[in-house]
C-alpha cells in the first residue's frame with residue numbers, strides 16, 4: 001500500500017469525483033422520473049391499453065442491452081463529456097421507473113376503482129387520490145432500482161469522459177494502483193448503498209399502513 | 214371425547230387472552246357448536262384442539278389422552294379439519310385435494326379413487342365432471358364443499374369444522390346441513406362446529422357453546438340455551454324471536470293430538486253425536502274418494518250449537534281444505550302456515566294418512582311449557 | 587449493411603468472444619443456482635437469518651459492477667481474469683435468486699399452509715409438495731432477471747481481462763467504431779434474450795397447471 005498515492009486519491013481526487021458522480025445521478029434520476037412517470041400514467045389509461053403492452057415488451061427488450069453498450073453508443077452521436085453521459089443514463093434509468101409505474105397502477109384492484117367511481121369521483125380524481133397513492137410504493141421501488149443502477153453504470157462514464165468515481169477506478173485498473181481502485185470502488189459502493197437505504201426508508205414511510213408486508 | 218380443562222391462549226404481543234380459562238367437554242358422538250360474535254376466540258379454540266397452536270395454559274384431552282403426548286402430525290392426520298378460509302391446494306385437482314390425507318395414510322390407489330368419487334357424490338358434485346377441475350375453476354361454495362369432503366376423506370372419528378358452510382348459498386346450505394345431520398346420525402362422529410349463525414347452531418348442535426370475548430358464557434343443549442339464557446348477552450345473541458326459535462326444535466308430531474275421528478260427507482248432520490261417542494275433539498270429513506275434504510272441531514260445534522245448519526258445517530269444512538301439515542314439519546313452520554291461512558287449526562298427516570290435529574293453543578301451551586322448563 | 591460486412595469480416599473473432607461470453611455467463615449461473623436457491627429455501631425456516639442474508643444480498647447488489655470487479659482484482663487469490671469475474675457475477679446473482687426464492691415460498695397463501703398442516707403434513711413435506719411448486723412463477727422470475735443481468739454485467743468483465751463481447755464495445759469506444767459497439771451490444775442482447783426465452787419455455791412446462799387454468 002502506497003500512502004502517498006492513497007492520500008492523493010482520497011484528498012485530491014475523491015471529493016470532486018464523488019460530487020460529479022452524485023450530480024450525475026441526481027440529474028439523471030430527475031430527468032428519468034420527469035419522463036417515465038407521465039409516460040407510465042398515460043399508458044395505463046384505458047384507451048392506450050394495447051399500446052402499453054407493446055411498450056412494456058419493447059422495454060423488456062431494451063433491458064437486455066448492456067449498460068456499457070448504451071454508454072458507448074451515445075459517444076459517436078453526442079461526443080464526449082458529462083452531457084452525453086446523462087443522456088445515456090437517463091435512457092436506461094427510465095425503464096425501471098416506467099415499468100413499475102405501469103405495473104403499480106395496474107395492480108390497483110378493479111373493485112377499488114369501481115368503488116371510487118361509484119362514490120362519484122372523476123377519472124382525474126381517481127388517478128390522484130386512488131391510483132397514484134396506492135401505486136406509489138411500487139413506483140418508488142422502481143426509482144430505487146433505477147438509482148442503484150445509474151450509480152453503477154455511472155462508473156462507466158469515465159470511458160466517455162463523463163468523470164465521476166469511474167475515473168479513479170479506470171486509472172487504478174490502467175496503472176494497477178490498488179489505492180485508486182479501492183477508493184473509487186469503495187466510494188461508489190458507499191454512494192449506492194446510502195442512496196438505496198435512503199430511498200428504502202422513504203418507501204417505507206410513504207407506504208400507507210395496511211399495505212405492503 | 215374432547216375435554217378442555219382451564220385452557221387459555223394469549224397470542225404473543227397481546228395482553229388480553231383470546232381464550233380465557235375455558236373448560237368444557239364434548240361427549241363422544243356429539244356435535245358441539247361454538248357460536249359467538251367475530252373475534253371471540255372460536256377459531257382459536259378449535260386450533261388448539263389439533264395443536265395448530267399451543268395452549269398458553271391448561272390441558273386438552275382427547276379420549277382421555279393429553280394431546281401434548283401425541284406427535285402433532287399424527288394427531289392431525291386423525292382429526293378432520295375444515296378451515297375457515299378453505300385453503301384448497303391451487304396446484305392440485307379436486308380429486309388430488311381430497312386424496313391428501315388418504316395418501317398420507319398410505320391407502321392404495323384404487324381405494325383412494327373409490328373414496329374420492331363417493332365423497333364427491335356426497336357433497337353434490339358430479340365426480341366425472343369435477344374430479345379433474347382445479348380449485349380456481351370452482352365457485353366459492355363448491356370450494357367449501359370440497360374442503361368439507363377433504364376433511365372427511367379418511368372418515369376420522371373427530372372433526373373440527375370452522376364455518377364449513379359460510380360461503381354456501383342458503384338453499385345449498387340447508388341441503389348440506391340436512392345431509393350432514395343425516396350422515397351424523399349414522400356415523401356418530403365427535404364434532405366441533407364453529408358458526409356465526411345461531412339458527413345453524415340450533416339446527417346442527419347436540420350442544421351449543423356460546424362465547425363472548427374469549428369466555429364460555431353458556432354451554433348446554435339448544436333447548437336449555439333457548440329456554441334459559443343465563444344472561445342478557447345470550448338473550449341478545451339469540452334474538453327477540455327466542456320463543457319462535459324454541460318452536461324450531463320440535464316437530465308437529467311431538468305436539469299433535471291423536472283424539473280424532475273420520476266421517477263421510479253424508480254423516481255431517483250427526484257429526485256432533487259421533488264425536489261425543491268416540492271421545493274425539495276433531496272430525497275429519499272425507500269426500501267420496503276417501504280423501505280429506507276438511508274437518509270440524511269441537512270448538513265449532515260448541516260455537517254453532519249441536520244442531521247447526523249443515524250448510525254452515527259444510528262451509529267450515531270446505532274452508533279447511535288446505536289446512537293440513539305433515540308430521541315432520543317444524544312447529545315453527547306449522548305456526549307460519551296457520552298465520553298464512555288465518556286459521557287456528559291444522560290437520561296432521563303422515564304421507565296420505567290422517568294422524569291427528571294441532572291447534573294454535575297446543576303450540577302456545579307447548580312453547581310456554583318449554584320456556585318454563 | 588456495414589454491420590453485416592463487419593460481422594462477415596470478423597466472424598472468427600466474434601465467435602470466440604461470444605463463446606467466451608456464453609461460457610462465463612453459463613458457469614456463473616450454474617454456480618449461482620446451486621449456491622443461492624438452497625440458501626433461499628433454507629432462510630424461509632428462520633426469520634432472523636432471512637433478514638440478515640437478504641440484507642447482505644441487497645448490499646452487494648448495490649455495489650457498482652465496475653467497483654466490484656475492481657475490488658475482486660485486488661484480492662490476491664483472484665487477480666485479473668476469469669476467477670474474479672465469476673466471483674463477482676455469482677455475488678450479484680445472490681440478490682435476485684435468494685430474494686425471489688424466499689419471497690415465492692413465503693408468499694404462498696397462508697390458508698393453504700394452514701389446511702395442509704391441519705391435515706398432518708410435515709413442514710418439509712409442505713415445503714416440497716406445496717410451497718415450492720406454488721412458488722415456481724416467482725422463482726422463475728428470479729432466474730430470468732438473473733440471466734439477463736448476468737449477461738449484461740459480464741460485458742464489463744472485459745476491463746479486468748476477459749476476452750468476451752464486452753471487448754467489442756470497449757474497443758469500439760476507443761477506436762470510435764460504431765459498428766463494433768452495435769455488433770457487440772447486439773450479440774449480448776441475443777444471448778440474453780435467448781437464455782431468457784429458454785427459461786420462459788421451461789417455466790411454461792413446469793408451472794403447475796392449476797395456477798394457469800381458470801380465472802385470472
Ligand SMILES: Nc1ncnc2c1ncn2[C@@H]1O[C@H](COP(=O)(O)OP(=O)(O)OP(=O)(O)O)[C@@H](O)[C@H]1O
Nearest residue numbers: 224225227231250251252253254255256257258297
Ligand atoms: N395469529 C394471531 N395472532 C394474534 N392475534 C390473533 C391471531 N389469531 C387470532 N387473534 C386474535 O384472537 C382473537 C380471537 O380470534 P379468533 O380467530 O379465534 O376469532 P373467531 O371467534 O374465530 O372470529 P371469527 O368469527 O371472525 O372467525 C381475536 O381478537 C384476534 O384478533
Ligand SMILES: [Mg+2]
Nearest residue numbers: 255256297375
Ligand atoms: Mg374464526
